[in-house]
Amino acid sequence: MRMKKFSKAVVPLSMTLALSALLVGCSTTPTAAPITQVKSVGQSAAAMHHAGVAKIKVGLVTDTGGLNDHSFNHLADVGLLAAEKKWGIIGGVVQSQSAASYVPNLTAFAAKGYNLVIAVGYLMQDAVAQVAKQYPHTKFMIIDDQVPGPNIVSALFDTQECGYLVGAMAEMMNHEKGIKGINGRNTLGVIGGQDIPPVESYIAGFEAGAHHVDPKAKILLNWAQSFSDPATGEELANQQISQGADIIFPVAGGTGNGVISAAAQKGIFAIGVDANQNYLAPKTVMTSALKAVDVATETVIEQAATGKFKAGTQFFDLANHGVGYAPAISAVPGAIVKKVEALVPLIEKGKIKIPSMLSSH
Numbered sequence: 001m002r003m004k005k006f007s008k009a010v011v012p013l014s015m016t017l018a019l020s021a022l023l024v025g026c027s028t029t030p031t032a033a034p035i036t037q038v039k040s041v042g043q044s045a046a047a048m049h050h051a052g053v054a055k056i057k058v059g060l061v062t063d064t065g066g067l068n069d070h071s072f073n074h075l076a077d078v079g080l081l082a083a084e085k086k087w088g089i090i091g092g093v094v095q096s097q098s099a100a101s102y103v104p105n106l107t108a109f110a111a112k113g114y115n116l117v118i119a120v121g122y123l124m125q126d127a128v129a130q131v132a133k134q135y136p137h138t139k140f141m142i143i144d145d146q147v148p149g150p151n152i153v154s155a156l157f158d159t160q161e162c163g164y165l166v167g168a169m170a171e172m173m174n175h176e177k178g179i180k181g182i183n184g185r186n187t188l189g190v191i192g193g194q195d196i197p198p199v200e201s202y203i204a205g206f207e208a209g210a211h212h213v214d215p216k217a218k219i220l221l222n223w224a225q226s227f228s229d230p231a232t233g234e235e236l237a238n239q240q241i242s243q244g245a246d247i248i249f250p251v252a253g254g255t256g257n258g259v260i261s262a263a264a265q266k267g268i269f270a271i272g273v274d275a276n277q278n279y280l281a282p283k284t285v286m287t288s289a290l291k292a293v294d295v296a297t298e299t300v301i302e303q304a305a306t307g308k309f310k311a312g313t314q315f316f317d318l319a320n321h322g323v324g325y326a327p328a329i330s331a332v333p334g335a336i337v338k339k340v341e342a343l344v345p346l347i348e349k350g351k352i353k354i355p356s357m358l359s360s361h
Helices: 072-087 099-111 122-134 159-174 197-213 230-242 255-266 293-305 334-348
Strands: 037-040 057-062 090-095 116-120 139-143 152-157 187-192 218-223 247-251 269-274 285-291 312-316 323-325
Touching: 057 072, 057 099, 057 293, 072 090, 072 116, 072 293, 090 099, 099 116, 099 122, 116 122, 116 293, 122 139, 122 152, 139 293, 152 293, 159 187, 159 197, 159 247, 159 269, 159 285, 159 323, 159 334, 187 197, 187 230, 187 255, 197 218, 197 247, 218 230, 230 247, 230 255, 247 255, 255 269, 293 312
Parallel strands: 057 090, 057 116, 116 139, 139 152, 152 312, 187 218, 187 247, 247 269, 269 285
Antiparallel strands: 037 090, 285 323
16 A cells, blocks of 8 residues: 655756645635736647647645745746646636635635636645535645545655655765865755655655765754745754755755855855756756656646546656756766666665655654
């Protein structure tokens, strides 16, 4: 029996993440945010005449990180845009200003007759469960958690797999001599947004990959308690740098932007997450652990548009290109890249077992 998973796979895709902000209970129902970005893309001749394709309406609700998070929410929107261009669907986006707005934002789309409503993030699980029950004839998708229901698709990613690969690459780099930014102290840093399963699986994989290379590697771990606080990310990164970290892996949405900034300022390396974040600091972000949120979003929209939507859980991993890692920068020796590449088939074939939870849990 397959256990509940929260991440996994290797593909050089361009992506972006921002994990959900904490969902808090609320005795009152706030007003839904306006559907500020409604896009209607004219159907191409191919889409218009494609047999069995319906011109459906799809609503996307972001978490509090918003579309400009360079990560998770952005990737979901990329998937929506791709589906609009391919299938000629009508797409709408609402950016949540607080966790308390998840229910009204999801409800707004369902009440307006949208065929598929997508919730971006693990911590929107309660909101999806509530609204999907109230609108049984509306299809729903949630990213990064399993929510049961006859009208809900749950998309899960085995990110412990890509975490393992970038962790192995980082520790191999720590054993190289003569690379500017590598200090020889055999210390890596990790900064998580919140201690929730989709974040933990990345980190558990990263630690396992690093310790596969060297069991004595020191790994610092701090929690920012936010996915939208670059200042805290920068502060925690500077603390880890002062303790010897020369490569830092933030799994923290927009908070991670501050980590990358600190790494660039101090001349060390960082590893991006969810999307290829090299463009944020081309000489600093040595690679990125990728989560194909855009691919998953487009896939489920296509299923809804072609009558193939089926409630339940869909898993995305290395084998089906649901997770991966971005091409390494030139500072990473080619020999290291080849060693990391050699790990991929071993993971896909199950010859390397990777934990999805931290050993301390």
